[in-house]
Amino acid sequence: MALLTISEPGQSAAPHQRKVAVGIDLGTTNSLVGVFQNGSLEIINDEQGRPLCPSVVHFSKEQEPIVGYEALAIAPNDPQNTVISVKRFIGKSLDEALKVAHKLPYDLTRSENNLPIFKTQAGEKNVIEISSLILKKLKTQAEKTLATDLHGAVITVPAYFDDTQRQATKDAAKLAGINVLRLLNEPTAAAIAYGISTDKDGLVAVYDLGGGTFDISILQIEKGVFKVLATGGNTNLGGDDFDTALVKDLEARLGLAEVELNKSSQRLVLELAIAVKKALSSKEQVNLDDFVEFAELKKSLAKELTSSTYTKAEFDALINDLVRETLLICKSVIKDAQISKDDVEEVILVGGSTRVPLVKEKVGAYFGREPLCSIDPDTVVALGAAMQADILAGNQKDNDFLLLDVLPLSLGVEVYGGLVEKIIPRNTVIPITRAQEFTTAQDGQTGLKLHVVQGERDMAADCRSLSRFTLKGLPPKAAGALKIRVTYQVDADGLLNVSAHELTTNVSAEVQVKLSYGLTEDEVLKMIKDSSEFASLDMALRKLSETQVEAELLVNSVVQQVQRYGNAYLEEKEAKNIERNVNRLLTLLQKYKLENLNVASLTNDDAQRLKEYANEIDFWSQQVEVSTREFAARIMTESIKEALTGKDINEV
Numbered sequence: 001m002a003l004l005t006i007s008e009p010g011q012s013a014a015p016h017q018r019k020v021a022v023g024i025d026l027g028t029t030n031s032l033v034g035v036f037q038n039g040s041l042e043i044i045n046d047e048q049g050r051p052l053c054p055s056v057v058h059f060s061k062e063q064e065p066i067v068g069y070e071a072l073a074i075a076p077n078d079p080q081n082t083v084i085s086v087k088r089f090i091g092k093s094l095d096e097a098l099k100v101a102h103k104l105p106y107d108l109t110r111s112e113n114n115l116p117i118f119k120t121q122a123g124e125k126n127v128i129e130i131s132s133l134i135l136k137k138l139k140t141q142a143e144k145t146l147a148t149d150l151h152g153a154v155i156t157v158p159a160y161f162d163d164t165q166r167q168a169t170k171d172a173a174k175l176a177g178i179n180v181l182r183l184l185n186e187p188t189a190a191a192i193a194y195g196i197s198t199d200k201d202g203l204v205a206v207y208d209l210g211g212g213t214f215d216i217s218i219l220q221i222e223k224g225v226f227k228v229l230a231t232g233g234n235t236n237l238g239g240d241d242f243d244t245a246l247v248k249d250l251e252a253r254l255g256l257a258e259v260e261l262n263k264s265s266q267r268l269v270l271e272l273a274i275a276v277k278k279a280l281s282s283k284e285q286v287n288l289d290d291f292v293e294f295a296e297l298k299k300s301l302a303k304e305l306t307s308s309t310y311t312k313a314e315f316d317a318l319i320n321d322l323v324r325e326t327l328l329i330c331k332s333v334i335k336d337a338q339i340s341k342d343d344v345e346e347v348i349l350v351g352g353s354t355r356v357p358l359v360k361e362k363v364g365a366y367f368g369r370e371p372l373c374s375i376d377p378d379t380v381v382a383l384g385a386a387m388q389a390d391i392l393a394g395n396q397k398d399n400d401f402l403l404l405d406v407l408p409l410s411l412g413v414e415v416y417g418g419l420v421e422k423i424i425p426r427n428t429v430i431p432i433t434r435a436q437e438f439t440t441a442q443d444g445q446t447g448l449k450l451h452v453v454q455g456e457r458d459m460a461a462d463c464r465s466l467s468r469f470t471l472k473g474l475p476p477k478a479a480g481a482l483k484i485r486v487t488y489q490v491d492a493d494g495l496l497n498v499s500a501h502e503l504t505t506n507v508s509a510e511v512q513v514k515l516s517y518g519l520t521e522d523e524v525l526k527m528i529k530d531s532s533e534f535a536s537l538d539m540a541l542r543k544l545s546e547t548q549v550e551a552e553l554l555v556n557s558v559v560q561q562v563q564r565y566g567n568a569y570l571e572e573k574e575a576k577n578i579e580r581n582v583n584r585l586l587t588l589l590q591k592y593k594l595e596n597l598n599v600a601s602l603t604n605d606d607a608q609r610l611k612e613y614a615n616e617i618d619f620w621s622q623q624v625e626v627s628t629r630e631f632a633a634r635i636m637t638e639s640i641k642e643a644l645t646g647k648d649i650n651e652v
Contacts, residue, residue: 019151021181021393022142023189023385026135026155026169028087028212028238029352031055032379033138033153034386035146036395041193041383044145051379053141055211057133058082059120067137076296079105079267081120085240086134088212089116089127091165105263128168132175139178152179154389156381158213159185160233160408162454163466163496170493181392183493186210187217188228188405189384190350193375195221202345203229205334207363207371208381209326210351212238216330218337218344227404230336230427232329237322239277239353245318246273254305261301268297276310281355285311316358323362330366336427347371352378404429411488411496414451414460416441417545418594423488426456430494435487437503441553444476448484452498458538459545459594471500473507479553537602540610545594547614551585551621558582558628561635569634578627585620592617 022044023034030052033044043051050069058071059081066074075082083106089097094110094117107119111126118125135155143150155178157169166183173180187206194204201222208215215233219226247269251257256269272293279286288294289307298305334341347363349371354360363371375383388403390396407430412422415438424434440448448471455463474482483503490496501508558578566575590596592613602610 018395019393020146020148021151021389021395022153023184023382023387023389024135024138024153024155024178025186025189025379025382025385026087026131026157026172027055027381028085028210028240029055030211030378031134031138032382033142034379034382035142036386036390037146041386043379043382044142046141053134053137054084055086055134056082056084057086057130059122059125061121065122065133067133076264076267076271076293079263080107081122083118083120083125083130085212086127086130088236088240090131090168091162092116105266128172128175131169131172135173135176135178139176150178151393152181152389154182154184154189154385154392155180156184156186156189156385158208158210158233158235159187159215159217159231160213160235161494162235162409162464163494165235166494170495180493181389183495184385184388184403185215185217185228185231185405185494186213186381187215187231187350188219188226188403189382189388190348190375190380191217191219191221191226192384192387192403193380194346194348194372194384195226200346203339203343205330205344205347205367206350207326207330207347207354208233208350209353209359210238211353212236212240214238214326214329216326216333218333218339225404227429228406228427229339230333231406231408232333232336233408234325234329237325238351239356241322242277242319242353242356243270243273245322246277246315249318250276253308256301265297265300268293268300272297277315277356280310280312280315281357283312285309312357319356319358323359326359327362327366330363341367344369348375348380349373350377350380405492405494406430407432407490407494409454409464410456411466411490412453412455412463413438413486414453417549418460419542419545420453420455420458420460420463423486424490430490431492433487433489435485438484438486439480440474440477440482440484441479441549443479443556445479445482446474446476447472448474448500450486450498450500452496458542462538466496467498469498469500471502471507473505474502475505536604536607537610540607540614541594541602544592544610544614544617547617547621548589548592548594551589551617554621554624555582555585555589558624561628561632565631565635569638570631574627574631578624578631581620581624581627585617585624588613588617588620 020035025032032052034041035044045051046053053068054072056068056071056075058066058074058078071082075084093114094108095114097116098104109117109119109124111117116127118130139150153173155169155173157166161169169183170180187208190206190208191204204219204221206217206219213233213235214237215231217231218229220229250269250273261269272288272291275291275293276286287307287309294305294307344367347367347369349360349363354377360371406427407424408426410422410426411424412420415421421436423436424432449468450471451460451468452466453460453463454466457463471484485501485503487499487501488496499508559582562570562575562578
């Protein structure tokens with residue numbers, strides 16, 4: 001008789017059946033991989049015992065791409081073929097990439113859809129391909145150490161990565177041969193690692209400042225439930241910007257600002273800036289002569305450079321505005337979470353850039369408490385991702401561990417009049433599915449264009465355009481006769497799928513939203529800031545637009561009825577009165593069209609004027625209704641007579 005192994009639901013049947021899954025932190029400066037095994041979280045080191053893998057890739061004609069420390073060592077001598085901080089390019093157009101970087105040492109071109117392409121000795125390489133090489137290195141490192149193939153991985157992304165940046169990360173993982181179990185927001189991953197290691201409940205702020213991105217999330221941890229209350233950030237703010245500020249200052253001090261540096265010299269100036277930054281994290285002042293990079297720079301330029309002393313105070317002054325910008329985002333997120341700073345019980349620092357003393361000082365002063373650094377800020381994200389990976393692989397019961405993440409920006413659809421109807425508000429817990437019904441605005445419409453947008457403003461023109469698609473094959477019915485259900489579905493990875501379904505005919509269409517590139521440096525912060533800053537203006541614009549839409553529908557209806565029944569039921573005096581009122585209304589509609597008002601230049605000061613425009617249109621709409629009231633009554637009376645003619649009362 002055979003024996004059957006039994007197990008509790010959600011647990012592996014036996015140890016040898018355990019699926020191995022890892023957590024990967026794909027960082028701007030460094031990447032690493034973690035695993036949960038033998039009851040504890042740990043980082044998988046490389047063969048030299050190093051936990052970090054520099055996110056650097058070198059390309060050459062003679063050999064396969066080199067990733068990590070070896071590539072980093074080659075960078076000063078061959079910067080054109082050595083790509084660093086590739087994460088800053090994910091989901092961005094070439095033009096946007098050039099805006100956020102200072103004197104890039106690469107030979108860049110653009111693809112057909114305006115994405116950056118790196119020209120290297122090994123040929124043209126795109127961002128997804130380069131990112132996949134870093135992920136492949138980590139996968140190989142994990143499989144070699146764990147002596148088994150990976151079932152999958154949880155890969156972390158900045159909380160403010162948009163749909164395209166998340167999709168690009170998944171594509172890179174797929175190219176690396178990795179089964180992505182989940183994309184997990186970096187601050188959430190850090191909170192998981194913290195919650196598990198300390199076993200503490202309460203409100204936690206996760207301040208995550210990496211090499212290229214900044215995120216702040218407020219989480220409620222309670223008995224294994226990790227609920228994100230609000231999140232915010234900037235996908236183009238990080239330690240690289242500290243480096244850039246120092247590079248510009250170095251160039252000015254050394255008289256290199258106006259000099260046309262070759263690519264190797266550019267790279268050496270950056271290496272010097274990074275070395276100075278790191279040294280000032282533990283010293284009050286340094287001298288440039290103390291750095292090997294300074295000697296290499298003089299050798300590269302073949303000229304003598306005057307040494308200089310840098311103090312911590314001078315460096316702090318260079319980066320003070322950047323750190324202040326992160327605190328302004330913190331203030332906004334705390335407001336969104338509907339809490340006060342005093343409610344936050346712990347502040348967790350994540351990301352290598354939080355090692356800069358000014359960052360720790362400013363964050364501590366803002367929250368009024370000493371930030372936690374008990375877990376290495378470089379490794380905490382990968383550790384949290386590793387725990388989530390082990391659960392998703394089915395190795396642990398998940399009923400004691402619940403993760404509730406949120407959507408960082410509102411998702412909506414453009415409706416008639418250029419307005420935005422929000423389908424899913426920002427900070428809604430994901431995964432989520434929401435649907436709303438709409439109808440057609442014109443008679444005889446056989447198609448409907450849907451414009452998916454992201455942002456907090458009331459007008460579609462002020463939001464980020466995500467995608468456009470068309471629902472075709474609609475029956476040509478009267479305006480308002482069709483019922484179209486638009487459904488937004490956001491999965492646990494934060495990826496959006498939109499579908500439209502006409503309920504009376506079963507005609508449907510759907511699109512998986514994929515942008516051509518991501519948000520620009522200022523757009524993410526500006527969306528939320530503008531939503532409150534321009535609240536009065538947005539309300540006035542919405543009122544004006546809605547009034548215009550109603551007036552246009554009224555005019556169209558009146559014109560149709562006059563053309564059809566005017567000769568039979570209208571006296572000349574009445575007809576002229578209606579015509580006069582309609583023409584007056586049409587004149588106002590043309591005069592106050594939004595495109596004629598130069599909306600982009602309007603401020604809150606214009607709100608009252610816009611309300612007056614709306615009131616004027618509304619007044620003349622009422623005049624049209626009054627002048628057509630008796631006409632409409634006659635039409636209705638005759639229609640009823642016609643319907644009743646020849647009918648028996650019982651039949652009616």
